[in-house]
Amino acid sequence: MAKVESFSLDHDAVKAPYVRIAGQEQGPNGDKVTKFDLRFVQPNQAALPTSAIHTMEHLIAAYIRDYMDNVIDVSPMGCRTGFYMITWGDRTVEEATKAITKTLEDLVNSTWDDVQGTERQECGNYRDHSLWAAQEYAKEILAQGFSIDPFERKSLED
Template identity: 70%
Template sequence: MAKVESFTLDHDAVKAPYIRVAGAETGQLGDKLSKFDVRFLQPNEDSMPTSAIHTLEHLLAAYTRDYLDGVIDISPMGCRTGFYMIVWGTPSVEEVATVMTKVLEDVVKAEWTDVQGTERGECGNFRDHSLWGAQEYAKDVLAKGFSVDPFERKVLK
């Protein structure tokens, strides 16, 4: 059985919120992909309710693409403590932390009409959203800042 990188991470040793490279791949033609762990909450201590993480997923999907080229996907972690983001290329952790900070500032200012994909035909669980919840988690992360080191608090100034 293949070893999954995220299951080798000591989840009790990390100090959220943080951004880290969780994987990098180079394709047969030399194309590069990077996977980032965008952690909002301390693992095994807290988790976001589905309505908040669901709305954050929709907002991050749109706003991140406004600031970072090559975003392929942003998906919530099953543990509901953050998101995985896959992008073309190899942006630095510092670049991603700066982008995600701008994105969360946009989330805090968002109105319900800014949340894309909330109608029945656009979303598989359109009733399970909370803009208020998404904004509260965004505010919390902004107050703490994203660390560029998962094990030591190194917040960009």
């Protein structure tokens, strides 16, 4: 059985919110893929409610692409403490931190009309959304700021 990188991370030692590179892969044709751990809340101490993380997922999927090229996917973690983002190329923590910060700023200023994919035909659980909760959590995360180091608080300006 393969050893999964994220299950080797000491979740008690990290200090959320942070952005870190969780892995980089190179395909057989030389294409590189970077996987980011976008941790929003402290593992084993907090979790985003499903309605908040669900609405965040829909808004982040759209807004992040305004600030970072070559995003393949942004998906919520099963533990509900953040998201994984996968991009083409050899990307940096600094790039991802700037992009997710701007994305959450847009999310805070969103209206319900900005949330794509909320109709029954577009979403597998269309009734489980809360823009208000997504915005409240985004405000808290932005107030703390993202660290570019998962184990000690270090901002882009440090």
